Amino acid sequence: MTFENTNVKLADLSTDVSYGYTASANAQKVGPKFLRITDIQGGVVDWDEVPYCEIDAKKLLKNKLNAGDVVVARTGNSTGENYLYSYSEEAVFASYLIRFRINPELANPYFVWLQMRGQRWWDYVAGSKSGSAQAGANAKVLGQFEFFLPERKVQDDVAKIFFEINEKIKLNNQTNQTLEQIAQAIFKSWFVDFEPVKAKMAVLEAGGTAEQAELAAMSAISAKDEAALKQLQAEQPDAYAELAKTTALFPSVMVDSELGEIPEGWDTLPLDEIAHYQNGLALQKFRPKNENEFLPVVKIAQLKKGFADAEEKASPDIKPECIIDDGDVVFSWSGSLVVDIWCGGKAALNQHLFKVTSETYPKWFYHHFTKHHLAEFQRIAADKAVTMGHIKREHLASAKCAIPTDDILLKGTELIGSLLEKQTQQRLETNTLAETRDSLLPKLLSGDLPITNTEVA
Numbered sequence: 001m002t003f004e005n006t007n008v009k010l011a012d013l014s015t016d017v018s019y020g021y022t023a024s025a026n027a028q029k030v031g032p033k034f035l036r037i038t039d040i041q042g043g044v045v046d047w048d049e050v051p052y053c054e055i056d057a058k059k060l061l062k063n064k065l066n067a068g069d070v071v072v073a074r075t076g077n078s079t080g081e082n083y084l085y086s087y088s089e090e091a092v093f094a095s096y097l098i099r100f101r102i103n104p105e106l107a108n109p110y111f112v113w114l115q116m117r118g119q120r121w122w123d124y125v126a127g128s129k130s131g132s133a134q135a136g137a138n139a140k141v142l143g144q145f146e147f148f149l150p151e152r153k154v155q156d157d158v159a160k161i162f163f164e165i166n167e168k169i170k171l172n173n174q175t176n177q178t179l180e181q182i183a184q185a186i187f188k189s190w191f192v193d194f195e196p197v198k199a200k201m202a203v204l205e206a207g208g209t210a211e212q213a214e215l216a217a218m219s220a221i222s223a224k225d226e227a228a229l230k231q232l233q234a235e236q237p238d239a240y241a242e243l244a245k246t247t248a249l250f251p252s253v254m255v256d257s258e259l260g261e262i263p264e265g266w267d268t269l270p271l272d273e274i275a276h277y278q279n280g281l282a283l284q285k286f287r288p289k290n291e292n293e294f295l296p297v298v299k300i301a302q303l304k305k306g307f308a309d310a311e312e313k314a315s316p317d318i319k320p321e322c323i324i325d326d327g328d329v330v331f332s333w334s335g336s337l338v339v340d341i342w343c344g345g346k347a348a349l350n351q352h353l354f355k356v357t358s359e360t361y362p363k364w365f366y367h368h369f370t371k372h373h374l375a376e377f378q379r380i381a382a383d384k385a386v387t388m389g390h391i392k393r394e395h396l397a398s399a400k401c402a403i404p405t406d407d408i409l410l411k412g413t414e415l416i417g418s419l420l421e422k423q424t425q426q427r428l429e430t431n432t433l434a435e436t437r438d439s440l441l442p443k444l445l446s447g448d449l450p451i452t453n454t455e456v457a
Contacts, residue, residue, distance in 0.1 A: 003106060004151045011143030013112060016101040019139065020071075020093040021063040025051035032060065033091035037073045040083045043117055047087055055092060063092040068109035070116065071097045075136035080125030084113040098139045107149055110159035115147045118441055150447065158444050165437045172430045176423050183419040187368045190412065191402055195220045197263045200252035210252075217247045249408050259400045267403040271373060272396040274403075275358040275366035277331065278321045280349035283314040295348040298324060300332045303353065307344040307431065314348035322349045327424050329356040329367045334390035337378045339371045341420070343427040352390070364417040365409065373399040 003012065011017055025034050034053035039045050055063070065071070065085040071093050073081040085091070093099055102109040115121060124145050129135040149155070189195040199220040200213040208216075218229060222243055233240040253264040262268065271277075280298075288294035295316050296308035324330060328342045334352040349355055358366050376399070381389030404412070442448075 003149050006149060007146050008107075008149045009143065010100060010112070010116075010145045010147075011140075013102055013107045013149075014100045014143070015103045016099065017139050017143055018062075018099050019074075020095045020097045020099065021053070021055065021059060022095040023053040023055060026053060027051055030054045032064070033087070033089055034094060035065070035071065035083075035085075035091055035097065036094040037076070037078050037081070037096050040071070040073065040078070040081050043081075043083055043113075045083055045087070047089065050091070053092065060090075060092065065091045065093055065099070066101065068102055068104060070100045070102060070109065070113050072100065072116070072142055074098050074138065074142070079129055079136050080116075080122060080142075082113065082116050084110060098142060100143070108152065108155040108159045110163060111155040114158065114162055114441065115445060116145070118445055120147065121145060147445075148447075154447075161444070162437060162441070165433055169430050169433050169437075172426045172433075176426050179419050179423045179426070183364070183416050183423075184368070184371075186416055186419075187364075187372075187412075189220070190408070191369075191404065192372060194254065194261075194263055194402075196247060196250040197252065197254060200250065201254065204252055213252055214244065214247055217250060218243050221247055246411055249405070249411060257402075259402060262402045263404070265405050268400050269403050270397045271366070271369060271399040271401060272393065274361050274369060274401055275356050277333075277354040277356055277393070277396060278349075280351045280353045280355070281314075281318060281322050282351050283312065283318075283348055286315045286318050286348070288313050288315045295323065295346060297350055298330070298342070298344070298347045298353065299350045300335050300338070300352065302344070302347075303330055303332055303338055303340060303342070304336065306340075306427075308347040316348075318348055321355065323347070324349050324355055326428060327363075329363060329370070330354065331356055331370055333377070334381070335388045337374060337381055337391070339367070339374055341367065341424055341427070343424060343431060352388075362409070362413050362417055364413065364420045367420065368416065369399075369401045372401075 021034075023034060025036065029052050031052050031054045033047065033050045035045065035050055039050050065087075067086055069085040071083050071085065073079055073096065075096050102112050125137060125142070128137045128141045130137065130141075196217040199216040203213040203216045204210070215226065215229065219225060222229070222232075224232065229240070232243070251264040254261040255264050257266075257268050259268045283297050291313075293316055294310075294313035295318070296302075296310040297312035297314050298308050299312075302308050323346065324342050325346045326343050330340055330342045330349070331354040332338045332352060333354055356366055356370060377391045377395060380391050380395055384390060
C-alpha cells in the first residue's frame with residue numbers, strides 16, 4: 001500500500017495510536033525517562049531535565065518510545081504541542097500525551113512531524129479542541145489531521161533540509177551552554193571565590209616560595225596540574241607566558257571589607273553603583289498611533305521565550321532608555337526573576353523588567369554579578385506574601401560586589417567578555433536559522449518552493 005502523492009490522515013500512517021502511562025515523576029533514576037507535556041517546548045525536549053518513573057516490564061513494553069514516534073499533548077493550553085522522539089536513553093510517555101507510531105515504510109516520520117509543526121496543524125488543533133475548563137483533543141480527532149504526502153524522495157529531501165537546520169540549532173545551543181559554563185566558572189573563581197589569591201596564600205602560609213605560589217595560582221586559573229603546566233611551557237611557551245602574566249595580576253593577600261575578605265587592592269560596591277537598572281514602562285499607556293509603526297512589547301514571558309512575538313505593541317516614540325535591542329542585559333525583577341542577554345531584536349521594555357547598563361563597568365561584569373545575586377533575589381521574592389513576588393531597589397543596594405583592579409578587569413574582558421560576545425553571536429545565528437526554517441517550512445510542505453541541493457553551513 002502506498003499513500004504517495006495523495007492526501008492522507010495521520011492515523012492512516014500510524015501502526016499504533018495510544019495514550020501514555022500514569023505514574024509519579026521521580027528525580028532519581030528509578031526506571032526509564034518519563035516524558036511529560038511540560039517537557040516539550042516548541043518541539044524540543046531538554047532530556048537532562050526530564051525525570052524518571054517506576055514501571056514494570058509489561059507496561060514498559062507497551063509505553064516505551066521508539067525512534068520516529070511522534071508524541072502529542074492532548075490537554076490544556078499545550079494541546080497539539082508535539083515532539084519527534086530520537087533520544088538514545090530508554091523513555092516512556094505520560095498519560096496526557098498521545099503517541100503516533102509512524103510506519104517508516106509508508107512515510108518519512110520526520111516529514112510527518114514537520115507537517116505537525118506547520119500552521120495547518122495548529123489551525124486544525126485550534127478547531128478540534130473541546131471542553132471549557134481544560135480544553136483538549138483526543139487521539140481519534142487528532143488522528144484525522146489530513147495533509148498532502150508527496151513522493152518519498154521529496155519527503156526525504158525536505159526532512160534532510162530541516163534536520164540539518166535543527167541539528168545546527170541544537171549544536172549552537174549546546175555550544176552556548178558550554179561557553180556559559182566556562183564563563184561562570186572563571187567569574188566565580190576570580191571574583192567570588194578568589195581562588196588565584198587563595199592559592200598563593202596557601203603556599204606562602206605553608207612556607208613555600210613566591211615562585212611556588214605563582215605556580216599554584218597558575219594551576220588554579222588554568223585547571224592544570226604541575227605536570228600539565230610543564231608540558232604547556234614546553235609546547236606552547238607563549239600561552240604559558242600569558243598565563244604567568246595573568247597570574248601575576250592577582251595579589252597574595254586578603255583584607256577585610258564589608259563583603260568579608262577580598263583581595264588586597266580591591267574594593268566593594270553595590271550592584272546599583274556598578275550599573276544602572278532602568279525599569280520599563282506601563283506600555284498600555286503608549287500604544288502605537290498606527291499598525292505600521294510600532295515596537296513589539298517585551299514582558300517576562302517574551303524574555304523567557306527569547307523573542308518578541310508582537311502580541312502587544314507599543315509606540316516607537318517612547319523614551320530610548322526603555323527600548324532594548326540585541327545584546328542588552330535584561331533583568332525581570334518581579335514574578336519569575338530572570339537575567340538574560342536579549343537577542344530578540346529591537347523592542348519596547350515593559351514594567352517589571354530592568355534594562356541594565358553601565359558607563360563604568362563592562363557588560364560581562366554587571367551581567368555576571370547580577371546573575372550571581374539572582375538566587376538571593378529569588379529567595380527574597382519568594383518570601384513576599386503577594387501573588388507576584390518581587391525585589392526592590394534597596395535589594396540592589398545591599399547586593400555587594402568585589403571590584404578588582406583595572407588590569408584584572410581588563411583581563412576579564414579579554415576572557416569572560418569575549419565568551420559573552422560569542423554566546424550572543426551564536427544566539428543571533430540560531431534566531432536567523434529558526435526564522436529561515438519557519439519561513440521555508442510552509443513553502444516546502446506545500447510544494448511552492450522546489451527542492452534544491454541545500455546544505456546548512
